[in-house]
Amino acid sequence: GNETLVVAGGVAAGMSAAAKAKRENQNLTVRVYERGPHVAYGQCGLPYYLAGHLERAEELVVRQPAVFREQGVAVHLFHEALELDTKNQRIVVANRISGRQEKVAYDHLVIATGADPVMPAMPGTHLPGVLPLKTIPDAEAIQQFLSDPQVKQVVLVGGGYINVEMAEAALARGKKVRLIQRPGQVLNHMDEDFGKAAGEVLERHGVRLHLKETVQALEGTTRVSQVVTDQGTYPADLVIIALGVRPNTRWLPANEFHQLSNGALVTDAFSRTNRDHHFAAGDCAGVYHRIRKEQVYLPLGTTANKQGMIAGACIAGKPQPFGGILGTAIVKVMDRTFGKTGISEKEARALHLPFETVTVTGASHAGSYPGAGKITIKLIYHQHYRTLLGAQLRGPVEGAKRLDVLAVALQQEMTVEELAMTDLSYAPPYATVWDVVQVAARAAK
Numbered sequence: 001g002n003e004t005l006v007v008a009g010g011v012a013a014g015m016s017a018a019a020k021a022k023r024e025n026q027n028l029t030v031r032v033y034e035r036g037p038h039v040a041y042g043q044c045g046l047p048y049y050l051a052g053h054l055e056r057a058e059e060l061v062v063r064q065p066a067v068f069r070e071q072g073v074a075v076h077l078f079h080e081a082l083e084l085d086t087k088n089q090r091i092v093v094a095n096r097i098s099g100r101q102e103k104v105a106y107d108h109l110v111i112a113t114g115a116d117p118v119m120p121a122m123p124g125t126h127l128p129g130v131l132p133l134k135t136i137p138d139a140e141a142i143q144q145f146l147s148d149p150q151v152k153q154v155v156l157v158g159g160g161y162i163n164v165e166m167a168e169a170a171l172a173r174g175k176k177v178r179l180i181q182r183p184g185q186v187l188n189h190m191d192e193d194f195g196k197a198a199g200e201v202l203e204r205h206g207v208r209l210h211l212k213e214t215v216q217a218l219e220g221t222t223r224v225s226q227v228v229t230d231q232g233t234y235p236a237d238l239v240i241i242a243l244g245v246r247p248n249t250r251w252l253p254a255n256e257f258h259q260l261s262n263g264a265l266v267t268d269a270f271s272r273t274n275r276d277h278h279f280a281a282g283d284c285a286g287v288y289h290r291i292r293k294e295q296v297y298l299p300l301g302t303t304a305n306k307q308g309m310i311a312g313a314c315i316a317g318k319p320q321p322f323g324g325i326l327g328t329a330i331v332k333v334m335d336r337t338f339g340k341t342g343i344s345e346k347e348a349r350a351l352h353l354p355f356e357t358v359t360v361t362g363a364s365h366a367g368s369y370p371g372a373g374k375i376t377i378k379l380i381y382h383q384h385y386r387t388l389l390g391a392q393l394r395g396p397v398e399g400a401k402r403l404d405v406l407a408v409a410l411q412q413e414m415t416v417e418e419l420a421m422t423d424l425s426y427a428p429p430y431a432t433v434w435d436v437v438q439v440a441a442r443a444a445k
């Protein structure tokens with residue numbers, strides 16, 4: 001008879017796998033079980049919904065369940081995968097509304113249960129007004145608080161890209177914003193000079209930044225009213241916790257899958273786990289890092305879509321390998337753009353690689369055309385081979401295209417000399433005759 005693909009989790013990775021498998025093999029029976037009320041939505045847009053750019057968070061749903069059903073993908077909302085029996089190839093799912101449980105047999109399983117926000121162990125995290133941001137319901141809960149004129153003070157705990165984006169959103173909604181975190185720089189995945197610059201941008205726009213400060217408790221009676229740290233007590237009407245995520249793999253049987261130390265499932269180039277017929281993709285999985293040359297945990301929507309698609313193709317009998325990631329990531333910090341691809345100087349040092357760095361600042365386009373800004377690029381490259389190991393960048397929005405040029409150069413293992421001589425576009429509104437990327441590469445000694 002027909003083979004059955006079961007997918008647990010229905011956001012970026014899960015729906016990419018389901019749709020690709022069905023498209024490539026119409027004979028497959030495809031069933032998706034999603035714990036929550038939505039499938040196939042773009043989490044990345046949630047801060048921009050909260051900034052006021054969208055009317056409803058549900059506008060972030062890319063494809064409704066009915067559209068998937070028409071394509072032959074059965075979508076079961078409010079169904080949570082509870083148990084997995086890898087030997088008999090069955091999962092137990094619970095209908096979260098009726099409470100009924102059923103066993104579902106599969107020939108292939110894609111584990112795409114993503115990750116949940118890490119909530120710190122401290123008093124008061126249960127108080128109304130203390131919220132993470134990961135799902136549409138999370139965003140709707142935050143929205144209620146942001147829409148309340150009594151809510152004036154927003155405290156952001158954690159300074160990764162989500163809270164940097166939320167700082168802009170909360171300022172746009174007319175709130176007072178304080179960001180508190182233990183590390184000495186925001187955007188801790190970047191080097192210190194970039195983290196410092198990002199912090200300065202936030203402060204220039206009115207964010208009160210508390211670095212090297214530890215939140216110890218959240219206090220309030222009926223809802224949160226203040227945040228207590230090792231250095232002070234601050235008023236808070238809304239607290240957003242963004243301290244990273246943890247893979248949702250605790251529902252899997254212990255000791256059957258190869259996992260990273262945080263529980264993420266180790267995957268190969270076809271999104272396969274170590275067990276036949278069991279695939280993993282997205283925020284619950286590890287991924288091969290092309291520069292680090294090891295499996296890493298770097299949960300991003302870009303990777304989730306690719307790993308899901310790769311799993312679907314393999315299950316449909318049309319395998320195509322995925323060469324891994326570079327860790328390319330970009331974030332808008334108020335009116336500035338910060339990006340990274342490959343490894344940072346910190347990482348190069350920790351890996352004991354012989355490396356050099358060069359940092360240059362150049363114009364985003366020619367002075368003969370109005371509106372040029374300054375783009376700063378830092379290259380990290382191998383001391384002997386002169387191949388690129390990483391790049392970081394900050395500047396106006398035009399920086400984004402430079403980051404992607406750098407990502408392709410890294411992917412192709414270019415040397416700084418090769419990068420310097422690439423045939424990039426030039427006309428005064430767009431670049432300088434030697435683009436800032438090439439200026440950086442030429443400065444590499």
Ligand code: FAD
Binds near residue numbers: 010012014035036
């Ligand atoms: P998830 O999105 O976590 O989805 C997993 C799904 O599985 C969830 O819906 C969950 O309910 C469900 N589930 C969990 N356990 C079970 C179970 N036992 N049974 C059934 N279902 C279950 N990435 C970028 O690349 N660029 C960005 O700009 C960016 N911005 C972001 C902004 C925010 C605010 C957030 C939260 C994330 C952002 N990301 C961004 C990251 C990106 O959204 C995630 O990497 C992506 O959503 C991962 O997709 P996923 O399908 O692997 O996992």
